[in-house]
Amino acid sequence: xKRPAQLLRTAVxxxxxxxxxxxxxxxxxxxxxxxxxxxxxxxxVYGDAANKVExxxxxxxxxxSKVKAVLDTIPGADYQAKLQTIISGKQAPDVFxxxxxxxxxxxxxxxxxxxxxxxxxxxxxxxxxxxxxxxNTAVVDGKPYGVPxxxxxPVLLFSxxxxxxxxxxxxxxxxxxxxxxxxxxxxxxxxxxxxxxxxKWPTQMWxxxxxxxxxxxxxxxxxxxxxxxxxxxxxxxxxLGMLKELIxxxxxxSNYDSxxxxxxxxxxxxxxxxxxxxxxxxxxxxxxxDAYPDFVKKDLGYGGFPTVEGGKGDPNNLAGNTNNxxxxxxxxxxxxAVAEFLKLMYSDEFVKAQLGIGNLPTTTNxxxxxxxxxxxxxxxxxxxxxxxxxxxxxxxxQAYPPAATTTIHQAVQQFFNGQxxxxxxxxxxxxxxxx
Amino acid sequence: xxxxxxxxxxxxxxxxxxxxxxxxxxxxVSRPSFVWAAPAAVFFGLFAIVPLLLxxxxxxxxxxxxxxxxxAGLDNWSKLLDDPVMLKSLWLSLLLTVLxxxxxxxxxxxxxxxxxxxxxxxxxxxxxYFVPLLLSITAVSVLWRAVLDPNFxxxxxxxxxxxxxNLFGVQAGAIGVLVFVSTWQFTPLHTLIYQGAARAxxxxxxQAAQIxxxxxxxxFFHITLxxxxxSIVTSMVLMVVGGLTTFDTxxxxxxxxxxxxxxxxxxxxYQKAFKSFEFGTASAIALLLVLVASxxxxxxxxxxxxxxxxxxxEGV
Numbered sequence: 001x002k003r004p005a006q007l008l009r010t011a012v013x014x015x016x017x018x019x020x021x022x023x024x025x026x027x028x029x030x031x032x033x034x035x036x037x038x039x040x041x042x043x044x045v046y047g048d049a050a051n052k053v054e055x056x057x058x059x060x061x062x063x064x065s066k067v068k069a070v071l072d073t074i075p076g077a078d079y080q081a082k083l084q085t086i087i088s089g090k091q092a093p094d095v096f097x098x099x100x101x102x103x104x105x106x107x108x109x110x111x112x113x114x115x116x117x118x119x120x121x122x123x124x125x126x127x128x129x130x131x132x133x134x135x136n137t138a139v140v141d142g143k144p145y146g147v148p149x150x151x152x153x154p155v156l157l158f159s160x161x162x163x164x165x166x167x168x169x170x171x172x173x174x175x176x177x178x179x180x181x182x183x184x185x186x187x188x189x190x191x192x193x194x195x196x197x198x199x200k201w202p203t204q205m206w207x208x209x210x211x212x213x214x215x216x217x218x219x220x221x222x223x224x225x226x227x228x229x230x231x232x233x234x235x236x237x238x239x240l241g242m243l244k245e246l247i248x249x250x251x252x253x254s255n256y257d258s259x260x261x262x263x264x265x266x267x268x269x270x271x272x273x274x275x276x277x278x279x280x281x282x283x284x285x286x287x288x289x290d291a292y293p294d295f296v297k298k299d300l301g302y303g304g305f306p307t308v309e310g311g312k313g314d315p316n317n318l319a320g321n322t323n324n325x326x327x328x329x330x331x332x333x334x335x336x337a338v339a340e341f342l343k344l345m346y347s348d349e350f351v352k353a354q355l356g357i358g359n360l361p362t363t364t365n366x367x368x369x370x371x372x373x374x375x376x377x378x379x380x381x382x383x384x385x386x387x388x389x390x391x392x393x394x395x396x397x398q399a400y401p402p403a404a405t406t407t408i409h410q411a412v413q414q415f416f417n418g419q420x421x422x423x424x425x426x427x428x429x430x431x432x433x434x435x
Numbered sequence: 436x437x438x439x440x441x442x443x444x445x446x447x448x449x450x451x452x453x454x455x456x457x458x459x460x461x462x463x464v465s466r467p468s469f470v471w472a473a474p475a476a477v478f479f480g481l482f483a484i485v486p487l488l489l490x491x492x493x494x495x496x497x498x499x500x501x502x503x504x505x506x507a508g509l510d511n512w513s514k515l516l517d518d519p520v521m522l523k524s525l526w527l528s529l530l531l532t533v534l535x536x537x538x539x540x541x542x543x544x545x546x547x548x549x550x551x552x553x554x555x556x557x558x559x560x561x562x563x564y565f566v567p568l569l570l571s572i573t574a575v576s577v578l579w580r581a582v583l584d585p586n587f588x589x590x591x592x593x594x595x596x597x598x599x600x601n602l603f604g605v606q607a608g609a610i611g612v613l614v615f616v617s618t619w620q621f622t623p624l625h626t627l628i629y630q631g632a633a634r635a636x637x638x639x640x641x642q643a644a645q646i647x648x649x650x651x652x653x654x655f656f657h658i659t660l661x662x663x664x665x666s667i668v669t670s671m672v673l674m675v676v677g678g679l680t681t682f683d684t685x686x687x688x689x690x691x692x693x694x695x696x697x698x699x700x701x702x703x704x705y706q707k708a709f710k711s712f713e714f715g716t717a718s719a720i721a722l723l724l725v726l727v728a729s730x731x732x733x734x735x736x737x738x739x740x741x742x743x744x745x746x747x748x749e750g751v
Contacts, residue, residue: 081709084500106712110501198603200692255585257604257693263577265584274586403499403711414694417604 039067041334041341044083044093046324047073050150053353057344067337080402087112087329094332095341100138100146100325101394102224102401107327108140114330115143119339126339129346133392134362137322146325147342151359152386153281155205155320159301163190163276171301175213175242175308182251185276191253194275196261200409203256203416204396205279206243208319209305214239216312217391224399226434231426235312240415240422242308247416257417264291271295279305281320282382285375286358302378304385318385319393323362355379362386404432487725493718500712511719520695520703521720525727527610528699532678534614535621536671543622543670547629548659561630568623576687579616606696609689613697616684621677625670632666633659668739675735679728700724 045054051073058071072093074082080103086092087107098104107113120127127135130148138146159171164181167188172178182192196202211220215235223230230236253275259265267284269275271292278284289296307315326345328338344350346363354361355373360382373379386392397405411428414420420428494511498504515521550561567575582588585600594600602608640658649657682701685691691698691706698706700720708717 081712084712088501106499106501112501198690198692200690253599255599255601255604258583258585258601258608260580263581263584265586269586403713406706406710410692410694413692417693419694 039334040070041067041094041332041337042070042072043326043341044072044074044096046079046097047075050357050359053350053357053359054149056353057350060349061341061344065337065340067334069337069341084402092329092331094334095326095328095338097149098138098146098325098327099394099398100322101140101399102404103398104138104145104325104327105140106401108145112330113145114328114332114335115145116147116328116342117143119335119342120144122339123343125346126342129364131362131364131387133318133386133389134322137392137394138325138327146327147345148323148362149326149345150324150361151354152323152362152382153283153321153360154318154382154386154389154392155209155279155281155305156284156302156382157305158270158278158280158284159303160270160273160276160295160299161301162299163273164301167276169276171303172306174306175311178306179246179249181276182246182249186250190273191269191275192251192277194259194266194269194278195252195256196259196266197252197256197413197416198258198260198265199262200413201395201397202261202266202280203412204408205281205319206246207239207412207415208393208396209279210239210243210308211236212317212319212391212393213305213308213313213315214242214311216314217317217393220393220396220399223429224396224434228430231429236426237422240425243415244422252416257413267291282360285378302381314390316385316389317391317393318389320395321398322392322394360386400432407432490718490721493714494722496715498714500714504715507715511715515716515719515723520698521700521723523695524698524700524703524720525723527697528679528681528701528724528727530610531613531681531699532675534610535617535678535681536674538614538618539622539625539674540667540671542618543625544629544660544663544667546622546626548633548655548663550626550630551633561626564626565623567620570620572620572683573687575620576616576684579612579619580688583612603689604693606693609693609697612688613681613684616688617677617681621674625674628666628670629663632663636662668735671739672732672735675731676728679724679731700727 043054043058045051051071054071058069061069079097083096083098087096088110092112104113116126126147127144131152134148134152135144138144138148163185164171167181167185167190169181169184170177172181185192195206208220215233215238219230219233219235259269261267261280264287266275266278267280267287268291270278271288285296285300285302288300304315304318326342328335328342332338346365348365348369351361351363351366351369352372355366355369358374360366360373360379366383367380370376370380370383393399397408400408407428411420411425415422415425493504495507495509496504497507497510546564550557550564583590583600583602585591585597585602588600590597590600590602602612636659640662641654644654644658680701681699682705685697685699685702686705689697691702701724704717704720704724707713707720
């Protein structure tokens, strides 16, 4: 009997709330927010499975701190767009997740972020406890703006050892070995390299490594800094020419643009032996582990990108997602509390928790705990790789500001499918806004 | 006195009774006051007119979502007019719309007329056939993307038809998939429209035709189709509106690729606004889309006579 009355009340209350929130939203930017003097700091992170660790650390922080931390999450796909709309308003968080580089550059330019120099002056550990190649990714205009807060994800060349053995091919260490392997594998009727071209960013990975190996890391650093002539340099053309040669030999098959990594298409090619190699971020391991545990145990091989003979790039250079970072808003009301919170990012608890969910932290104390990780051999391999890398190139679409992403993705796809020649590709990259 | 007034009162009473139903006596139909339209008008104003005006303003500014928009004059507009992708996106929007109408209309008319029959098997099959419309377009797109995977989906089993299965890697293939998936999803809706309309056609027309010796085909072309005229217009308007604003299928199936080969205007607007954070440019695209859609619908209304739609029941 109570039901209809309750329903009606809910409807009325709901309607009123909706109307109120609409009118509030309309004048939200001008009015003073009610919780202006609260003793809370808001931490905004990308919503996914890794939030488990972030929650744990917030709880640890709240046990001792007078200023309480609140963890807010935005589901992955919407993160960047939502962040952009709230960061300059009253709803802005105090601390937020980002990818370093170009992802925070527009906020630095808009004067929204706090350089972390003062924090580091008080606690040098906020810099010295992290691997330099990773920490430097969040340095903008010479000032540090981010503290690494998740795991590193270098791009590696994965392979199916059984397919390679059947074809009598060894894991390639040089570019010419890779070209030979491609020809042999093709003759055997195997797609030499799996590529999830439908997602576009996997295609971009090939450019990142080609440019690094041929021209060294400086070319891209110049280009992303606004020197458009870098794209037209002889090294740039040479890298494109070599990549074109690889594409033209049929290394990727012919239907790669219809294949995606994100729906499991390209990892399946590798795991089922229809393809021999895949260039992919280190997360490939856990993706395959979930779907094809037997394959990972027996036949999964992994290694760095081959050396290019006569190239300027160090074969130990890496590309990929260096890490994710916490950056701090300039107008946070509790900078001391924020600094204390950031210190947790190199704590033993943080490292253990990240390793527990399969992430590889980039703190200097990480090696102590590698044996406790889900796969010690793989974690140790990656950690050593990142530690000894002279340069770690942040993925292009993250090194440039978000405005550039679409153009980059279209250009790499069109270069691969032949709609764009080298000159058109160079011209497209020259239109990008500088980071 | 009494005898004189009595008839007067009487006549006044009867007059009142007669005029009672309608205050606006001229039309004889009661119209509720404007207050009844207020909630809808307020919502329409708040969520359609106000945003539209804001978009007009934004289209003359440069804004990345941070800080305040800066006035940029006609920059966005002149850039758009020089932008080859913009022009291409308009063509793609029109192409997707035309293909959608051309493919869906005949199929849904035939299915609708067939489903209008009262046989039990038709009712059951129609119900099953209605299912795609109940699914979310996002789920449908994800599903088809998986079904059409070149190495593990249907194309790998039917090489004679799909070749290497690179459906999403070439423009024709990608457009074909988009048209196919929206047809698969939306034909049931239009079938439903035609089914209802076909059932409303008076049986006497067919009976008369039979007496005159008209066969099934002549009956279809000379009775059914003309009688469905108004429904055809309705369904086509829906298709055109849906076609011009096709977005979700593009987002999930092709992301506008390969390259920009399936980047229609709606998707291009989304890219500019929520990938590149160029809200000024995106607003200009949105306005352009509004203008094009208004123009197309005006033309359609004129061409089809939708504005002075005549009854199909003349002479029945």
